Amino acid sequence: MAKTVAKPAVKSSGRPATAKPGVKPVAAAAFEPIIGRIPIVDVFPEVSGGRWPAKAYAGEVVPFGATIFREGHDAVGGRVELVDPTGASSSYGLRMIGTGIDRFQRLAHLPTQGTWRFRIRAFSDDFATWQHNAAIKVPAGIDVDLMFLIASELFVRAGAEAARPAADRALFDDLALLMADATLPAEDRLAAATAPTVLDAVERFPIASLDTFSEWHDVKVERQRAGYGAWYEFFPRSVGAVQNADGTITSGTFRTAARRLPSVAAMGFDVLYLPPIHPIGEAFRKGPNNTLTVEPGDPGSPWAIGGAAGGHDAVHPDLGTVAQFKIFREAAQKVGLEIALDFALQASPDHPWVTTHPEWFTTLPDGSIAYAENPPKKYQDIYPINFDNDPAGIRAEALRLLKFWIATGVKIFRVDNPHTKPLDFWEYVITTINAEYPDVIFLAEAFTRPALMQTLAKVGFQQSYTYFTWRNTKEELEEFLDGLAHETAAFFRPNLFVNTPDILHAYLQFGGRPAYKIRAAIAATGSPSWGVYSGYELIENVARPGSEENIDNEKYQLKPRDFAAAEAADASIAPYITQLNQIRREHPALQQLRNLDIHASDDDSILVYSKYIAGSFTESGEDDGIIVVANVDPWSVRETTVRLDVTKFGLDPGAQFRVTDLITGVTWLWGADNYVRLNAFGEPVHILRVHYEPDALDARAEPATDEAP
Numbered sequence: 001m002a003k004t005v006a007k008p009a010v011k012s013s014g015r016p017a018t019a020k021p022g023v024k025p026v027a028a029a030a031f032e033p034i035i036g037r038i039p040i041v042d043v044f045p046e047v048s049g050g051r052w053p054a055k056a057y058a059g060e061v062v063p064f065g066a067t068i069f070r071e072g073h074d075a076v077g078g079r080v081e082l083v084d085p086t087g088a089s090s091s092y093g094l095r096m097i098g099t100g101i102d103r104f105q106r107l108a109h110l111p112t113q114g115t116w117r118f119r120i121r122a123f124s125d126d127f128a129t130w131q132h133n134a135a136i137k138v139p140a141g142i143d144v145d146l147m148f149l150i151a152s153e154l155f156v157r158a159g160a161e162a163a164r165p166a167a168d169r170a171l172f173d174d175l176a177l178l179m180a181d182a183t184l185p186a187e188d189r190l191a192a193a194t195a196p197t198v199l200d201a202v203e204r205f206p207i208a209s210l211d212t213f214s215e216w217h218d219v220k221v222e223r224q225r226a227g228y229g230a231w232y233e234f235f236p237r238s239v240g241a242v243q244n245a246d247g248t249i250t251s252g253t254f255r256t257a258a259r260r261l262p263s264v265a266a267m268g269f270d271v272l273y274l275p276p277i278h279p280i281g282e283a284f285r286k287g288p289n290n291t292l293t294v295e296p297g298d299p300g301s302p303w304a305i306g307g308a309a310g311g312h313d314a315v316h317p318d319l320g321t322v323a324q325f326k327i328f329r330e331a332a333q334k335v336g337l338e339i340a341l342d343f344a345l346q347a348s349p350d351h352p353w354v355t356t357h358p359e360w361f362t363t364l365p366d367g368s369i370a371y372a373e374n375p376p377k378k379y380q381d382i383y384p385i386n387f388d389n390d391p392a393g394i395r396a397e398a399l400r401l402l403k404f405w406i407a408t409g410v411k412i413f414r415v416d417n418p419h420t421k422p423l424d425f426w427e428y429v430i431t432t433i434n435a436e437y438p439d440v441i442f443l444a445e446a447f448t449r450p451a452l453m454q455t456l457a458k459v460g461f462q463q464s465y466t467y468f469t470w471r472n473t474k475e476e477l478e479e480f481l482d483g484l485a486h487e488t489a490a491f492f493r494p495n496l497f498v499n500t501p502d503i504l505h506a507y508l509q510f511g512g513r514p515a516y517k518i519r520a521a522i523a524a525t526g527s528p529s530w531g532v533y534s535g536y537e538l539i540e541n542v543a544r545p546g547s548e549e550n551i552d553n554e555k556y557q558l559k560p561r562d563f564a565a566a567e568a569a570d571a572s573i574a575p576y577i578t579q580l581n582q583i584r585r586e587h588p589a590l591q592q593l594r595n596l597d598i599h600a601s602d603d604d605s606i607l608v609y610s611k612y613i614a615g616s617f618t619e620s621g622e623d624d625g626i627i628v629v630a631n632v633d634p635w636s637v638r639e640t641t642v643r644l645d646v647t648k649f650g651l652d653p654g655a656q657f658r659v660t661d662l663i664t665g666v667t668w669l670w671g672a673d674n675y676v677r678l679n680a681f682g683e684p685v686h687i688l689r690v691h692y693e694p695d696a697l698d699a700r701a702e703p704a705t706d707e708a709p
Helices: 126-140 144-159 166-180 186-193 196-204 254-258 261-266 322-334 352-356 391-406 423-436 450-458 474-486 506-526 563-568 574-586
Strands: 040-044 054-057 060-068 076-083 089-093 095-097 103-110 114-125 208-213 217-222 229-233 271-274 338-343 372-374 377-379 412-416 441-445 529-533 596-601 606-613 624-631 637-643 657-661 667-670 673-679 685-690
Touching (some): 040 114, 054 060, 060 076, 060 114, 076 103, 089 103, 126 144, 126 186, 144 166, 144 186, 166 196, 254 322, 271 412, 322 338, 338 391, 338 441, 423 450, 441 450, 474 506, 474 596, 474 606, 506 574, 506 624, 506 685, 563 574, 624 673, 673 685
Parallel strands (some): 054 217, 229 271, 229 529, 271 338, 338 412, 412 441
Antiparallel strands (some): 040 060, 060 103, 095 103, 114 208, 114 217, 596 606, 596 637, 624 685, 637 673, 657 667
16 A cells, blocks of 8 residues: 655644644654555455455356546546465456446456455556647647647657556557657647557557555355256155055155166256255154154154264265265265255254253253244244353264264255354354365355345355345346345355245245246256256145145155156256256356346336346457346236446447347347246246357348247
């Protein structure tokens, strides 16, 4: 940061100001202003004033910048200086965004995992100041000779800077002489000073003064799966379960569940999340639909962890053994799936901890142990942990358990209800694990207040569930998606699960097949991470009366499904989900979080947004732009005009361009304003690829009808 020696405050008389009585004056030389010569404020990405590092994932395109300004009218500029995990440095010029807000930004691609560092350099842009003044004065005949003398001095200075490329120094030396040659016409000298080759050289290395630097900031870049992936959830005990002649159901096993792995992978999913696979307690076991009436053979909730067969480091005997789980995980890996395990720090009354560590629970005045409650919900089969009774012991046990499952090959953990545990616990555990195992990812199941949910992300959780399930109208979704992409993206990575065993929103209960397709399309394109709980593809939309949960909830009973028969009967949207995941893999724009922009439509139920990534950030070197137009009313046919800011996806204002619907294959000629008709009972969502090839921008092409099948 530039340093300035402060001078004594001066009254109008010119004498030093008198210190207040009783206040010891501060020596002038002892004080250095915090603000630099060129002010740099609101540096981004930054989290809570630098308390925690900003986050990114390998391959993410991240905006860097700050607010930069100075006194008077002289131009200022900025650059971001980046240092990658190997120590290699690079520098990129910042560009002003918006008008009158002094905000500068540059996108940068962070391809490798590890800790990156950056700082912002601000400066007085002497060439830009001259260029602005010369463009006004020279054509008007004002101070013409003076303007070119200033230009000559600037080019002399630039030509003497050894850090510049030799070709640029030679160019500036020639220009210095040319600017000083008063025999040449003024318009020729001005044109020479602002030629493209000159502007390119100045862009690479500005002609500047008064360099000022921000502090260094960290960006923690994690592996790609921390920010991009498609998740699928199933209960292994239901997969391959068999209904017997007497009505009872025999549990599935890891062996039978493995038969489902190729189908999950074929739908394009990257992660298979398993609810708890541990022994389940007998005491206060819940029956079907969360009832207190239990019949022989009722399996209980997997979240009531612990029994005679062990606790969190054991496998339910019905599923198999730890060795068989390893075989299952390896089978998943062979078809391209990572296994995510549930990490639920709680216990059934039968858990070994209740005997070996009674201090880890809360004992009530009547001598009983407090069970879990979320009034009016009661979970008598679960004892929550009291993290204040033995913090060190509980931390040590959590680390032991995580390392136990990491040793089996698991690198992803979905954490149950992390918001009911202390945040300093999670910061310690996640930081400690990631220091030894940087590839391990934690997903927070945190449907809670914004401050708590967001701070969980700041202290270390790589991903989080969100409020997506409860955001269904156009207005709600616009605010929600824009916030995820621009307000919290420096630390919060959303995973847009469309449903869970606990959550079946009224939108899905009553919206039928159209609602299921709409929500899947928005989740899959709105965020680089999204998820589906098994049964979603079968349109399982009947809720337990008076609740937001599926009837015959799989949390409390086995639930065999015949996916192949449903698909054969056209009672499954698995092909649609497969198509969505294929589109995600083929389009790098959909693998980014921060590039979503909202556009307008004339209909209150037509949601429009785009995602764009420039070719300089893609493996193919080609621009990739996607426009999503969704009819969020699952009971209607909607006709309207969508209004696009085409500059948001890399085109010039007024451009005409071709788009192809990646769902139907239909192509249209589009511009800024476009008619659409979306039939919720056919294809309720357009997922449009923007064509950037020259022939695709031919305005003479005949537009096609926009009737969706």
